[in-house]
Amino acid sequence: MTATTTATIQVDDVVVRYGEVLALDGVTLRVRPGLVTGLIGMNGSGKSTLFKTIMGMVRPDQGSVLLDGGDPAAARKRGLVGYVPQSEDVDWAFPVSVRDVVMMGRYGRQGPTRRARPADHAAVAEALERVELTGYADRQIGQLSGGQRKRAFVARGIAQDARVLLLDEPFAGVDKRSEATIVRLLRELAGDGRTVLVSTHDLHALPRLADEAALLLHRVLFHGEVSEALRPENLARAFGLDVLGGETA
């Protein structure tokens, strides 16, 4: 059972190119269990590509990724990793209910028939409760607010009992209540020993959210204490901006 296994993300010197575009240029990163790690970077810095590489959906042109010490695609297939995608990557018109989305987290345990057993229904109900969406279970997923949609995907990862959770911009377009709920949940999930990696633009939420932060600009510029990551000189390097005003030279 993966539940007792320590899962850690190990990325070594990863390069990913899309044709001429160099999305990741020698990324090395260790993400430890039991912590929330924030992944900070400007648009196009490679955050989504790094997530897809960690999940084995994008193959590095160079370098290696280990999830729980093994191949990422295999780890994903055995349900080790839960993913909360960016909103643009989801077809919100798809005719599935919130409950169906959360039940997807149980597919890995159901075999090819996908017949839900009482334990699956119980896990889905508990996950919905934890994200405060019990009353929305039968709604079509697209009928939820932005924050509720994110919470539904977090519930999918909880129902899956994923040891590694990757969240791509979970606070984009999210109301304050959902943000607070997601922050609380991620802290609880990390407290249970899970590995939680969250990309965000929301620097204000970072001290409440994360134990560590990594700054990404096609490579990891800094990884360590959140307060250190937020130092103006570090943000200036990651965002190419002088936080006191204009563009850096």
Ligand SMILES: Nc1ncnc2c1ncn2[C@@H]1O[C@H](COP(=O)(O)OP(=O)(O)OP(=O)(O)O)[C@@H](O)[C@H]1O
């Ligand atoms: N499928 C693709 N084909 C070609 N180029 C791509 C593809 N996906 C991403 N890119 C390019 O790779 C670079 C990194 O993109 P990526 O989406 O990983 O960054 P990001 O930090 O997640 O950005 P954002 O915050 O805007 O989502 C960008 O220049 C982007 O245009």
